[in-house]
Every structure is written in structure tokens, then in C-alpha cells.
Amino acid sequence: MSMVLTSPEETTSRPAADWCEAPPVTDADAKLPEWYRSLRAEAWERFRGTPAPARTNQAWRFADLKHVRFEGYAPALPLAESVVADLVARAVGERPADYAAHFVFANSRLIHAETPGLPEAALCLPVGETLLTQPERIRGHFLQHEDFLGGEKFASLHAAATLSGLFVCLPKGCVVTHPVIVHHFVGGDGAVIFPHTLVVAEDQSSVSVFDLFESITPGEETLIVAMADLHADHGGRIQYAALQDLGDTGAKHVQLQHTRAGRDASVKVGFVNLGSGWIRNESVNRMVESGADCQIFAANLANGVQEYDQRTLQSHEAQHTTSDLLFKNALYDRSRTIFSGLIQVQPGAHHTDSYQTCRNLLGSDEAEANSMPGLEIDADQVKCSHGSTSGTISDEEIFYLRARGIPSEDARKMISLGFLHEAIEKLDGEALQDFLFARVEKKFAAIG
Amino acid sequence: MSQSLRIENLHASVDGHEILKGLSLEVPKGEVHAIMGPNGSGKSTLSKVIAGHEDYVVTEGSIYLDDVNLLELEVDERSRAGFFLAFQYPHEIPGVTNANFLRAARQARLPKGEEVDAVAFYREMYAKMDQLGMDRKFTGRSVNEGFSGGEKKRNEILQMMMLEPKYAVLDETDSGLDIDALKIVAQGVNAMRSPERGFLIITHYQRLLDYIVPDVVHVLHDGRIIHTGGKELAYELEEKGYDWITKEPAAA
Numbered sequence: 001m002s003m004v005l006t007s008p009e010e011t012t013s014r015p016a017a018d019w020c021e022a023p024p025v026t027d028a029d030a031k032l033p034e035w036y037r038s039l040r041a042e043a044w045e046r047f048r049g050t051p052a053p054a055r056t057n058q059a060w061r062f063a064d065l066k067h068v069r070f071e072g073y074a075p076a077l078p079l080a081e082s083v084v085a086d087l088v089a090r091a092v093g094e095r096p097a098d099y100a101a102h103f104v105f106a107n108s109r110l111i112h113a114e115t116p117g118l119p120e121a122a123l124c125l126p127v128g129e130t131l132l133t134q135p136e137r138i139r140g141h142f143l144q145h146e147d148f149l150g151g152e153k154f155a156s157l158h159a160a161a162t163l164s165g166l167f168v169c170l171p172k173g174c175v176v177t178h179p180v181i182v183h184h185f186v187g188g189d190g191a192v193i194f195p196h197t198l199v200v201a202e203d204q205s206s207v208s209v210f211d212l213f214e215s216i217t218p219g220e221e222t223l224i225v226a227m228a229d230l231h232a233d234h235g236g237r238i239q240y241a242a243l244q245d246l247g248d249t250g251a252k253h254v255q256l257q258h259t260r261a262g263r264d265a266s267v268k269v270g271f272v273n274l275g276s277g278w279i280r281n282e283s284v285n286r287m288v289e290s291g292a293d294c295q296i297f298a299a300n301l302a303n304g305v306q307e308y309d310q311r312t313l314q315s316h317e318a319q320h321t322t323s324d325l326l327f328k329n330a331l332y333d334r335s336r337t338i339f340s341g342l343i344q345v346q347p348g349a350h351h352t353d354s355y356q357t358c359r360n361l362l363g364s365d366e367a368e369a370n371s372m373p374g375l376e377i378d379a380d381q382v383k384c385s386h387g388s389t390s391g392t393i394s395d396e397e398i399f400y401l402r403a404r405g406i407p408s409e410d411a412r413k414m415i416s417l418g419f420l421h422e423a424i425e426k427l428d429g430e431a432l433q434d435f436l437f438a439r440v441e442k443k444f445a446a447i448g
Numbered sequence: 449m450s451q452s453l454r455i456e457n458l459h460a461s462v463d464g465h466e467i468l469k470g471l472s473l474e475v476p477k478g479e480v481h482a483i484m485g486p487n488g489s490g491k492s493t494l495s496k497v498i499a500g501h502e503d504y505v506v507t508e509g510s511i512y513l514d515d516v517n518l519l520e521l522e523v524d525e526r527s528r529a530g531f532f533l534a535f536q537y538p539h540e541i542p543g544v545t546n547a548n549f550l551r552a553a554r555q556a557r558l559p560k561g562e563e564v565d566a567v568a569f570y571r572e573m574y575a576k577m578d579q580l581g582m583d584r585k586f587t588g589r590s591v592n593e594g595f596s597g598g599e600k601k602r603n604e605i606l607q608m609m610m611l612e613p614k615y616a617v618l619d620e621t622d623s624g625l626d627i628d629a630l631k632i633v634a635q636g637v638n639a640m641r642s643p644e645r646g647f648l649i650i651t652h653y654q655r656l657l658d659y660i661v662p663d664v665v666h667v668l669h670d671g672r673i674i675h676t677g678g679k680e681l682a683y684e685l686e687e688k689g690y691d692w693i694t695k696e697p698a699a700a
Binding site: 395396397399400401402403404405406407408410411414415417418419420421422425 | 538543549
């Protein structure tokens, strides 16, 4: 597969002085297809016409709305070549051991691409480049889903602005063994990026995609409005993992994810959140044909005054569909988490099997975990369960480890890490698991 | 220097309620002692008190491991000093694999800056698991999670074999074991018997003592040792029950 590194001029445009008054990406590039330009214009109008989240909105219940702000950001600026070289070295030096392809974006610009384990038939191309060179390949799936779980204004903004991130398309029967890794760096005070990940797995194909979100320099005020859109056709398999390891002050992260699983398709989604002052995850998982299966996991480690706000939907829209969700939050200091999950069994989706669990481990009296599990069943012969628990580490577990000679602090750490590990180990790929776990451990060491 | 696990006039209570009321016994290095006694006599309390569980308050008496005063040590320090308790109800630790758990326990015994040799560690662990008839899959599974009763007890013995304590207390290790598992566990313990190690086996039934033959049998009743004898005492208790001893005046 040939790879072209797109120049910055093609993927980003000059930042508008007051970008809330004008689309963040202009139509300066006339080579972009007409359908895309009108889609983008419509999205911008929707963004302008959608009110900002308000306190009365159920979809934002428990959220501290002071975090939600659209003003004061401008599209991230291109980086100096020396910075780019450092980032490439950093991304290459710190990645899971096994990978089929590795792409690095910094401030929306592609700065590195290699595809050592990618089959010839698999298409892995930056979104911006796909729009320029083979727009019809992406048209059917790109930015087609607008409904999220309260974050529609962010979704519209994303649609109006995105031109970075990767389009991964697997033709029928194509199997990619190792993950496709995509780094997204953001840097510069007030910088915003809009990374998009579109994965299309056609019949019986299989792929794993791993997005990493990192700050170029921790501490800067940055905003990411990311979207991952996953489409698995008949028997297709997708694993999508996202690691948010941004600087834990200043950075804000919004990630909207949508899954459409067809007949006998299976999709696994995993979120690991370690950084950022505030995050909002919305995960919409639709099982639209019989035999579809979705599994959604999250491992979140929050400390300081971080707020992690996650909303999920498991939508069963056909018979004999299955889903399982496990979200784990470990909270320290005065951090807050919000989990709102809904299992929806649509009319006629008989024989649905669906589970949802949120577990919170409270490492401090001042931490706050909010859970809102929900069920709506409109079909027969359905097996569903949902539940949420919050608790501290049990004294008996600590005693057991100490009775083997492990000091108290180490025992606490092992149990907390084990708690998060339970979600991470649900993902496929040992190298990926090890990588994620090492990052969790690194953050834990910083908490002390 | 005294080479024994020595308990003298031990009084301990839980929630203000005295359970151990002046318990004394000594397990010299190289010997296996058994403690038998009816339900509620204080058998499990004794094991928790030696291990240092904070729900139990020692109000009087002493516990020495060789010349180390155990009561002055924290729970983890007691373990590192060479004490081991095989739990009656081993706890489950979700997300922490058996291998990592054992490795951390071994690591805790090394001087600062030294690391467990991973290759040697796994080789040793596998050999000991083979000895206990444990499948290799247990290394990667969370500690005791989803283990059957017998698997948990084998796992306790595996930990004991890996940590090589000077003195070990086995708290009703036979409960919940079928006869085959019991034999394997007993083989594991017997393989560890040595002039350098003492065992105290707490049990409700004489059955275990058919496989781990004790040097001395103590009878615990109402928080005190009321009778001490040879291994034949276990059979006598099995046959006659405890009444004939408990109704005698307590032995000094």
C-alpha cells in the first residue's frame, strides 16, 4: 500500500481569530468533494443551532457544566520540524510491541506512517487524504451518525471540523492480526483538534484499532473533540481501544463513539482514561442484526479534581443480540466520575442477552462516584442485568496480602491495579494489554 | 536462643469478648503439633492472633518466633520474619494474578534494590505446582477467584512452599477437601517437614492426621490447652469425643 504524507496545508487551514463565528476549517481547499463540503456546512449550522448543555438536561445530570465550554479555542497550529521529530521518536519509542500499522498525528497533521503488518487488501488512510484521493470509498459511512447521548453539539462541531485521523477499511475476509495504532498529539495553549476514526469491517473481516491521545506538553489548555465510528458487517470483528493519557490539568477530552454491528458481527470497545481535567465519553452501541455482539469496557483512574463523565447506550435492535458492559473507576483525592448507562431492548428484539456493570473503587473519602444504570425492555425472552457498586478496598483483602509479607501500601496498590486490570484484560492482544497496564501503573505511581 | 514457636499465657479478645484465656504451648523446630478442639474453643482465633489480625486484641501473654517477639511486629513483618498462616477461608483478590501475588511476596523478602529472578521464579513455581497437581493455568488466574474449595487450599500450600516459612500454622486446611485433595495437600506438607521448620495444624477431625502424622496433639477448650498427648490422642478424641477431657478440671 502506498502512503502519502499529506502536507499541513491540505489538512489544516489557518485558525480563525474568533473561530466560534466561522467554521474552524474553511473551504479554501476546493479539491474536497462537494458532498463533503455541504455535509460540513450543514454540521456547522447544526452546531450553531444547538444550545450548549444546560443544567436541566438529563443527559448532563451530575456533570459540572463549568467544564463545558466552546469558546477560547482555536484549531491547533502546525508544529516546528524539531518538535515533530521529537514526537515521532516519542510515539515510536512508546507503543505496544505488536502492531500492523502505526500512524502519528500531531495537531491534526499526519507526521508518521508505517504499515509493516498490513495486508495489501486493507485500506488504512488518513481521513483527509481519503477525501482528496478516493472520496467515494468513505462517503457511505463518514459522519452519517448524528445522535449521541447529550453531546450532539460536540458531534456537530466535530463533523464541521474534522480532517484528521484514520479511515480503516477491511474488505471481505481480510484479517489484520495485530492492532493498527494511531497516536493523536495535541499542543499549544487554546489548541483544539478533531480526530476521527472510521473503521469499516466488511463481511468476515477482522481488525483491531488503538487510538492514543496525548499532550505534547502537559499543563496546556487544550481540547480534543474526537469521534470513533465503527461498522462491522456480517461476521465482521472490530476491536477498538482508546487510551486518553493527556496532561491531567488543562486538557479536556470529548470522545464520541458509535458502533453499528450487523449480523453475527462482534465489536469490542475499551476506554482507558488516565489524564485530562475533564472528559466526556459517549458510547452508542447498536446491534442492528441478529447475532450481533457488543462488549464495552472502561478502566478509569482519576485523582486530583479530575472529572470523568461517561454515558453509554447498548441498543438491541434485532433478535438474538448480545452485549456486555463493564466500567471500572478507581477514584482518589477529590475526583469525580459519572456513569450513566442504558440498555435498550427495542420492540421485537427477542432473545436479547445484555449485561451492564459499573464498579467504583473509592480511594478517598472526598472522591465522588455517580452511577445511573438503566434498562428499557420492549421485547420478550430477554435476559438483562445491570448493577453498580461503590466501595473501598476490603480490610480482609489487605490482611491476606500482608499475611504473605507484602507491605500495606504495596498491597493497596496491587489491589487497585488489579481492580482496573480486570477491565483491561477483556481486550484482545497481550502486547496491547501490557501497554495499557503499564500506563495505568505509571499513573498510579504518580498518585503515590 | 530458643528454637520454637512459643506462646505463653495468651489472652485475646474480639469485640471485648475474651476468646483465648491463658493459652500456652510450644512448637519446637522440627516438630509437627496438632490442635484439636470442639467448635468455639478458639482454634481459629489463635491462628488469626498469631498472624496479627487487627480485629483481635491481645490483652496478656506473649508469642515468640525463635527469639523474635511477634506481638511487636506488623502483620507483614511477621510473615517476613518466617511465620505463615494457611487460611481456613483464603480471600479472593480480583485482578491480581497468582503469579504476581507470589512474586510480590517474594520481592518483599529481598533487600532493597534486588529483583526477583523471573526465570528462576517461574521454574520453581511450576515445579511446586506440579508437585501439588495444580494446572499451570492457575498462575495467570486471579488469586483464589473462582477456585473451588480444594483449589484454594492447594493454593495456600503452594504459597507456603514458595515462601518457606520457619513456622506454619495450618487452619483447618482439611475442611472442604475430598480424600484425593487431602492426600496431595498432606504430601506437600510432609515434603516440607524438616528439622528447620515447625508446624501447628489446627483441625476438627483426626482424618488429616492420618496423612500428616503429628508428634504432639493438644486439646483446646474454652481458650486454653487442657490436654496434651501423643498422636494416639487424636484417635481417642475421634472415638470418644471431647466430653471426657473437657469435663475434667483444666490441666495447668
